[in-house]
Amino acid sequence: MxxxxxxxxxxxxxxxxxxxxxxxxxGPQAGRPVRRRLRFGxxxxxxxxxxxxxxxxxxxxxxxxxxxxxxxxxxxxxQFWDVVTAPGVLASYRLTFGASALAALxxxxxxxxxxxxxxxxRFPGKKVVDSLVDLPFALPTAVAGxxxxxLYAGNGWLGAPLERWFGIKVAFTPLGIVIALIFIGLPxxxxxxxxxxxxxxxxxxxxxxxxxxxxLQTFLRVLLPTVLPALLTGFAxxxxxxxxxxxxxxxxxxxxxxxxxxxxxxxxxxxxxxxxAGAAAIATVMLMxxxxxxxxxxxxxxxxxxxxxGRAV
Amino acid sequence: xxxxxxxxxxxxxxxxxxFGPLKSALSQSQTLLNxxxxxxxELYREINQHFIKDYQDRTGVDLTIRQSHGGSGRxxxxxxxxxxxxxxxLALAYDIDAIADRGVLPKDWQGxxxxxxxPYTSTIVFLVRKGNPKNLADWDDxxxxxVQVITPNPKxxxxxxxNYLAAWAYxxxxxxxxxxxxxxxxxxxxxxVPVLDTGARGSTTTFVERGIGDVLLAWENEAFLALNELxxxxxxxxxxxxxxxxxxxxxxxxRVVDRKGTRQAAQAYLEYLYTPxxxxxxxxxxxxxxxxxxxxxxxxxxPALELITVDEVFGGWRKAQQEHxxxxxxxxxxxxxxx
Numbered sequence: 001m002x003x004x005x006x007x008x009x010x011x012x013x014x015x016x017x018x019x020x021x022x023x024x025x026x027g028p029q030a031g032r033p034v035r036r037r038l039r040f041g042x043x044x045x046x047x048x049x050x051x052x053x054x055x056x057x058x059x060x061x062x063x064x065x066x067x068x069x070x071x072x073x074x075x076x077x078x079q080f081w082d083v084v085t086a087p088g089v090l091a092s093y094r095l096t097f098g099a100s101a102l103a104a105l106x107x108x109x110x111x112x113x114x115x116x117x118x119x120x121x122r123f124p125g126k127k128v129v130d131s132l133v134d135l136p137f138a139l140p141t142a143v144a145g146x147x148x149x150x151l152y153a154g155n156g157w158l159g160a161p162l163e164r165w166f167g168i169k170v171a172f173t174p175l176g177i178v179i180a181l182i183f184i185g186l187p188x189x190x191x192x193x194x195x196x197x198x199x200x201x202x203x204x205x206x207x208x209x210x211x212x213x214x215x216l217q218t219f220l221r222v223l224l225p226t227v228l229p230a231l232l233t234g235f236a237x238x239x240x241x242x243x244x245x246x247x248x249x250x251x252x253x254x255x256x257x258x259x260x261x262x263x264x265x266x267x268x269x270x271x272x273x274x275x276x277a278g279a280a281a282i283a284t285v286m287l288m289x290x291x292x293x294x295x296x297x298x299x300x301x302x303x304x305x306x307x308x309x310g311r312a313v
Numbered sequence: 314x315x316x317x318x319x320x321x322x323x324x325x326x327x328x329x330x331x332f333g334p335l336k337s338a339l340s341q342s343q344t345l346l347n348x349x350x351x352x353x354x355e356l357y358r359e360i361n362q363h364f365i366k367d368y369q370d371r372t373g374v375d376l377t378i379r380q381s382h383g384g385s386g387r388x389x390x391x392x393x394x395x396x397x398x399x400x401x402x403l404a405l406a407y408d409i410d411a412i413a414d415r416g417v418l419p420k421d422w423q424g425x426x427x428x429x430x431x432p433y434t435s436t437i438v439f440l441v442r443k444g445n446p447k448n449l450a451d452w453d454d455x456x457x458x459x460v461q462v463i464t465p466n467p468k469x470x471x472x473x474x475x476n477y478l479a480a481w482a483y484x485x486x487x488x489x490x491x492x493x494x495x496x497x498x499x500x501x502x503x504x505x506v507p508v509l510d511t512g513a514r515g516s517t518t519t520f521v522e523r524g525i526g527d528v529l530l531a532w533e534n535e536a537f538l539a540l541n542e543l544x545x546x547x548x549x550x551x552x553x554x555x556x557x558x559x560x561x562x563x564x565x566x567x568r569v570v571d572r573k574g575t576r577q578a579a580q581a582y583l584e585y586l587y588t589p590x591x592x593x594x595x596x597x598x599x600x601x602x603x604x605x606x607x608x609x610x611x612x613x614x615x616p617a618l619e620l621i622t623v624d625e626v627f628g629g630w631r632k633a634q635q636e637h638x639x640x641x642x643x644x645x646x647x648x649x650x651x652x
Contacts, residue, residue: 083640086640086641087649088645088648088649149523150522150523153523153524153525154523154524154525155523155524156523171523172507172508172525250510250511251515254507254508254509255466255508255509255510255511256506256507256508256509256648257509257645257647257648258648258649265469265511268469268511269466269468269469270640271386271387271390272384272386272387272390272468272469273386273468273634273638273639273640274386274389274390274393274411275640278640
């Protein structure tokens with residue numbers, strides 16, 4: 001969850017920066033006061049709030065996470081390597097990160113469409129749909145897992161026709177895992193993209209059209225660059241959430257070793273054997289992977305917003 | 314979760330410290346925490362009611378007994394992590410051994426109460442669909458092609474370890490002690506398993522609600538429960554020729570009772586489990602009583618079958634755990650890609 005908090009804060013910043021830029025277009029000739037204000041902020045108390053933030057993050061995020069690598073050092077290098085590269089464990093990394101990436105990609109596309117519809121169109125029941133989007137946030141994930149399993153199992157409402165007419169098995173296969181992860185990841189994309197879409201002025205599209213841009217061109221060169229940072233943030237959040245997901249997945253996955261066993265489940269099964277160090281070792285590897293991926297996504301975002309800035313000035 | 318429960322316990326202890334003296338001045342009262350495994354919820358609820366009354370009549374002490382249920386391994390871990398359990402009543406001796414390894418109770422705990430510290434026993438049977446359409450009569454029918462077997466994962470479920478060991482023991486007997494044949498047999502059986510749930514209740518749901526599989530390997534008491542709760546018109550119980558004697562053990566957690574001063578009550582509680590009254594409740598909940606009289610009373614409900622023990626066939630739980638369920642053990646090898 002740490003990374004989730006971090007990136008959503010970042011998304012907030014980019015948005016604020018963007019809005020600021022658009023609001024006071026005059027720019028450089030306004031002179032020094034703007035810069036000074038930006039550097040020191042409007043409100044006093046930087047030291048106090050920074051100290052609070054560091055203490056808070058330290059207690060709640062850094063110290064608990066730091067215990068993981070420390071615990072796993074009980075193993076020693078060779079044993080650590082053996083634990084984290086066992087065939088079953090490697091298969092579970094592939095599954096966890098692969099299914100999470102796939103689910104986040106699906107959410108990227110369809111989450112964007114949902115956000116677009118919610119922002120741009122008026123239709124009866126819009127408010128209801130809008131609140132439905134948040135449900136996966138609120139629902140205990142085990143409930144979601146059981147509901148999805150009941151629905152997609154061979155005798156379920158959706159599972160039965162799928163299996164009979166298309167020969168597709170969803171529950172108790174890796175496909176089921178992807179579906180569960182799409183379910184829990186959806187609100188992350190919608191809720192990060194929505195405010196940015198709301199901020200886009202229609203005049204920009206009209207201007208693009210009047211300057212001779214086609215629909216696709218308007219979308220690709222006017223809309224997409226504006227929402228891309230938010231989309232990336234949404235993707236990162238959905239992905240991070242999926243990597244750590246346990247509750248809903250264990251019900252629908254079937255949990256077959258080498259096929260549908262996710263990494264968090266392996267951590268649990270190590271704990272069941274009282275193998276705390278082994279569990280910490282797998283967790284450490286997942287932590288490093290996740291951190292690297294989130295770092296890359298944040299870099300992309302930073303690069304994207306820099307590029308946007310360059311063009312604007 | 315252990316952290317959270319620790320906070321709860323700290324809060325509870327704090328409250329006790331604050332109000333304890335006041336309350337004990339009025340009447341003698343104590344609280345016991347029984348940390349148990351999943352399916353015993355209903356059993357201990359009934360036993361607690363009777364014991365509380367019995368104990369008050371004998372000693373005048375007003376007892377409160379709290380219960381905690383969950384996967385046996387996870388419960389043991391909570392106790393290791395500091396959950397203040399006065400007594401543990403778990404699914405297998407290995408989980409209590411793990412607690413003993415941390416010095417919370419003596420390593421020879423299993424000799425402290427009668428019958429290996431197991432007030433009741435149980436075994437593993439087959440639950441099949443009504444009329445037994447695939448004609449499954451014994452373990453060797455389960456490895457046939459096209460038969461789907463439902464069992465939880467032995468790595469995460471205590472009950473599933475009994476399933477696995479029972480199958481192993483069966484083939485070991487049939488092949489005249491050939492461990493390679495037994496490994497092959499269990500491998501074939503687990504390749505017929507389409508879904509490995511993490512716990513016994515999860516597997517029951519998969520079999521009963523999702524309609525997956527031809528046979529569920531289940532605790533005898535769970536099988537009876539499924540039969541009675543969900544309708545005898547849907548399922549049948551099939552008893553194999555040989556199964557395993559599951560001895561869910563109980564013990565007092567010394568470090569906790571000595572600190573809380575509840576040893577006497579905790580000890581009395583566990584001894585109560587062996588009394589005719591408690592044994593009768595045990596039989597009513599489909600566990601096999603160890604008391605001869607109660608066993609005779611419920612004999613009709615339990616089919617006779619040959620039961621082997623973990624100590625006889627596998628040389629005790631520690632050894633079985635190491636050989637079969639530890640990482641890289643026999644169970645893991647079933648799923649290794651064939652080279």
